[in-house]
Amino acid sequence: MALTFVDYAVVGRVATLTLNRPDAMNAMHKPLRDDLVAALGRAAADETVRVVVLRGAGRCFTAGPDLKEVTESPCLYDLIEEDYRRIYDAILRCPKPVMAAVHGASAGVGASITLACDLVLMAEGSYLFLAFANMGLIPDGGICWQLARTLGPKRAFQLIAEAAKIPAADCVAWGLANRLVAEERLFDEAQAWAESLAEAAPLPLKYAKQVLDQAMRADYLDTMRFESAIQQLLYKTEDSREAIRAFFEKRKPSFRGR
DSSP states (O other), X not given: OOOSSEEEXXXXXXXXXXXXXXGGTTOBOHHHHHHHHHHHHHHHHOTTOOEEEXXXXXXXXXXXXXXXXXXXXXXXXXXXXXXXXXXXXXXXXXXXXXXXEEOSEEETHHHHHHHHSSEEEEETTOEEEOGGGGXXXXXXXXXXXXXXXXXXXXXXXXXXXXXXXXXXXHHHHTTSOSEEEOGGGHHHHHHHHHHHHHXXXXXXXXXXHHXXXXXXXXXXXXXXXXXXXXXXXXXXXXXXXXXXXXXXXXXXXXXXXX
């Protein structure tokens, strides 16, 4: 499938998906959304890909939704639940780590996508922009869930009420992002980090996403049981046996995802 608004490139075991509508600051109109869902699906299905990096072309990650399209939508609920939600589901259900590499603004739906990713690398000077209250709206795409659980309800409410721009340094300090890097190094650092993760056993990374999702919804004992079941499954894999052999043979293991 040809993609118009997302550049799809694979280097080694890392797929890089670049939002490519720079003349509109990567505002996410329907063709861009469709391309992003398709690109995420391609990366998820490609057995040679182990890590996915999501980034933006031009001045920023994304300025958020295409407001002209939003104002023309007959039902905002349907637009969010039946269209935008496909993006978040594709990230959450991807069996591989999805890393956001953010420069400039990540606004509105961009913040939703950023926070849905498993890992977030942010450039100095970049920020998440929760602009919703400025338009008489609340954050969507799971932002309220992410903020409340990461920051607590009081700080989350403050950021929502103030339509805050959250600087990259605060995102890292508060646990909304993982690393802060110089802007000129952002994409090189993202590629290097992704390549490092791609050397790891892929199945634990896949199942870690599932266990953490379970942990956010279940209690301690239920999560522990789920961990035990996944641990048993992984213990029976070829990769686990290879890791044990490599340990005793004092060599680096070669993981195949089996």
